[in-house]
Amino acid sequence: MTSPSGTRPSAARQRDADRTRAEILEVAQRVFARDGYAGARVDEIADLTRTTKRMIYYYFGSKEQLYxxxxxxxxxxxxxxxxxxxxxxxxxxxxxxxxxxxxxxxxxxxxxxxxxxxxxxxxxxxxxxxxxxxxxxxxxxxxxxxxxxxxxxxxxxxxxxxxxxxxxxxxxxxxxxxxxxxxxxxxxxxxxxxxxxxxxxxxxxxxxxxxxxxxxx
Amino acid sequence: MTSPSGTRPSAARQRDADRTRAEILEVAQRVFARDGYAGARVDEIADLTRTTKRMIYYYFGSKEQLYxxxxxxxxxxxxxxxxxxxxxxxxxxxxxxxxxxxxxxxxxxxxxxxxxxxxxxxxxxxxxxxxxxxxxxxxxxxxxxxxxxxxxxxxxxxxxxxxxxxxxxxxxxxxxxxxxxxxxxxxxxxxxxxxxxxxxxxxxxxxxxxxxxxxxx
DNA sequence: TATAACTAACTCACTGGTTCGTACATTTGG
DNA sequence: CCAAATGTACGAACCAGTGAGTTAGTTATA
Missing domain, CATH: 1.10.357.10 (Tetracycline Repressor, domain 2)
Structure with a gap:
């Protein structure tokens, strides 16, 4: 969910789990709201983030859990x-x-x-x-x-x-x-x-x- | 739309365009209402009728036109x-x-x-x-x-x-x-x-x- | 009335592209 | 050096749509 306790998030981290998760969620909300559950494409959500489809599955497990x-x-x-x-x-x-x-x-x-x-x-x-x-x-x-x-x-x-x-x-x-x-x-x-x-x-x-x-x- | 003019539809016709069209529409309404447009499957609609998927395209042209x-x-x-x-x-x-x-x-x-x-x-x-x-x-x-x-x-x-x-x-x-x-x-x-x-x-x-x-x- | 010719209705088998999900290799930060 | 995070490439299933051929029913003709 959040960063491991005790880490202070630096401003310009290249790898930032929280930020990546948040960005995926934000984009996913937009796409699901626009196309519906079945109409939304995981590949498109991935393309609209700075990360890849692999990370969506890494963090959320499945399309449904992301939804x-x-x-x-x-x-x-x-x-x-x-x-x-x-x-x-x-x-x-x-x-x-x-x-x-x-x-x-x-x-x-x-x-x-x-x-x-x-x-x-x-x-x-x-x-x-x-x-x-x-x-x-x-x-x-x-x-x-x-x-x-x-x-x-x-x-x-x-x-x-x-x-x-x-x-x-x-x-x-x-x-x-x-x-x-x-x-x-x-x-x-x-x-x-x-x-x-x-x-x-x-x-x-x-x-x-x-x-x-x-x-x- | 309707039978060719001049034909009187017999009770037990094996081939009946009107009846087939109507049945497709009825089933399609149920499936679209249940699963949404993207979620609905043309194959499933076909399976729930007495006809085949080919006939859906024969009568309606596309999934969208059927919808x-x-x-x-x-x-x-x-x-x-x-x-x-x-x-x-x-x-x-x-x-x-x-x-x-x-x-x-x-x-x-x-x-x-x-x-x-x-x-x-x-x-x-x-x-x-x-x-x-x-x-x-x-x-x-x-x-x-x-x-x-x-x-x-x-x-x-x-x-x-x-x-x-x-x-x-x-x-x-x-x-x-x-x-x-x-x-x-x-x-x-x-x-x-x-x-x-x-x-x-x-x-x-x-x-x-x-x-x-x-x-x- | 019998049947030949014709067309609408229908079946079957297939395809090309898409889409969710993953295996595996690699990189980065601590 | 290790674990978390990330990239690449791919597979298997799915799914909208079609090409080609067949049958039922109607109409024209002899």
Whole structure:
């Protein structure tokens, strides 16, 4: 995983396992996200790095394990950012709207990640299931939403049967769909969902949608 | 496409172009939806039909053209059903809720179609763009929503900046997400979104979400 | 009505290029 | 000098696509 303990990495090492691994992962993420698992070529990934195919097998063992490593890296990065969101000091309505909008921004900025998720779903989550790293990665967001919902019910701002997972799903669905399905949607309805000129309105709509729903009737 | 004009197809024909074509398409849809475009094997598709690989090339020319044919068939079927939805006699609020719920049911019942769409998006809509058949397939739904929104604004039931495409996107996002992302979502949050016991609640939530949003503040 | 001529539908066997993975030799850093 | 890291070259399986020939079914003709 990392350098053997006790080594201080010099700036210009010719041989640097960590750097090589990192570069492979980075390139692999790009290629897998672009071509899918079956469509990606190990030879191409190798050609796009400063190293060789041999090193991919040296470090990752197989195409599949490389793909799993890419998934783990991408998910971990994304969730790490998510964890830094601080909306605890806001009133429930403002808090959930802010969370929704930050989630929107986040997905808008991590399109490659969304593609990886879509690819993994096409494979029925076969690979993600093999990784223990990713098992309990979702709970922080859920805890946050649970607290917001609870506060909103107490204050009377919210009136809903939805639980934290439901709310997270509503938000994710909106944020993921406009990126993940942009091409077929664009082909059928002639609107580039992810074009910059629609961003602000969509962001507003999402916040409004969630808040309206939670307020109830 | 069809039998030469003037022939009446007998019940037990050994050679039947239409039947062969249809069987190839059916099997191909299953395999493409299961394995993706690159992951699907022409040989496997052939083995799952009563015909041979040679016939696939005889009728469809290439793997890609077969895939496009599958897409066209799937989209056309789905939109045909969509067109039969009749909510014109309902009041705006009831109409949009019914449309949302019927869309929900529809997506719930056509999971293979959703997978094909996801696959096509991974390929950035390259293939769907090549098909003129699918170019103006979206307009009927849009017309319907436009009319409902218009009526709702007139009656004062709706107060929203969203247009028909926005509303259709909101509905689709919810309906597609819970099917398309069920595996990664399940792995991360431990809830089988598409399990029958959650269906009714989710359906209700969608309708409520759309109606609440359109009502405004 | 019998059959010859014709064409669409179909089978079989094959190929050339690709692609994952590896054996083995070599180099580098500590 | 040793182990980790790297380069080269290759093999075996796979896989999209095809060349060439065959059979079923239809239509024209006697």
């Amino acid at each position: 799993i490593a890419v998934l783990e890296k991408a998910y971990t990065e994304v969730r790490t950012v998510e964890r830094t969101v601080d909306v605890a000091h806001l009133a429930p309505t403002a808090a959930i709207r802010t969370l929704a909008e930050l989630t929107f921004d986040h997905h808008d900025a991590h399109r490659e990640f969304i593609k990886l998720v879509a690819i993994e779903n096409i494979h029925r989550g076969e690979h993600i299931r093999k990784s223990e790293v990713l098992a309990n990665l979702g709970t922080p967001v859920l805890d946050l939403i649970t607290r917001i919902l609870e506060a909103g019910r107490v204050s009377g701002e919210f009136d809903t049967e939805a639980d934290a997972i439901d709310v997270h799903m509503m938000i994710s669905a909106f944020c993921v769909f406009r990126v993940a399905n942009q091409h077929t949607f664009g082909a059928l309805f002639g609107r580039e969902m992810t074009a910059p000129q629609h961003r602000a309105k969509q962001r507003r709509m999402l916040g409004e949608m969630i808040v309206s729903y939670l307020r109830g009737s | 496009i044919a599958v897409l066209e068939k799937a989209y056309t079927e789905v939109r045909t059903v969509e067109r039969t939805v009749d909510v014109a006699h309902l009041a705006p609020t009831a109409a949009i809720r019914t449309l949302a719920e019927l869309t929900f049911d529809h997506h719930d019942a056509h999971r293979e179609f959703i997978k094909l769409v996801a696959i096509e998006n991974i390929h950035r809509g390259e293939h769907i763009r090549k098909s003129e058949v699918l170019a103006n397939l979206g307009t009927p739904v849009l017309d319907l929503i436009t009319r409902i929104l218009e009526a709702g604004r007139v009656s004062g039931e709706f107060d929203t900046e969203a247009d028909a495409i926005d509303v259709h996107m909101m509905i689709s996002a919810f309906c597609v997400f819970r099917v398309a992302n069920q595996h990664t979502f399940g792995a991360l949050f431990g809830r089988e979104m598409t399990a029958p016991q959650h269906r009714a609640k989710q359906r209700r939530m969608l309708g409520e979400m759309i109606v609440s949003y359109l009502r405004g503040s």
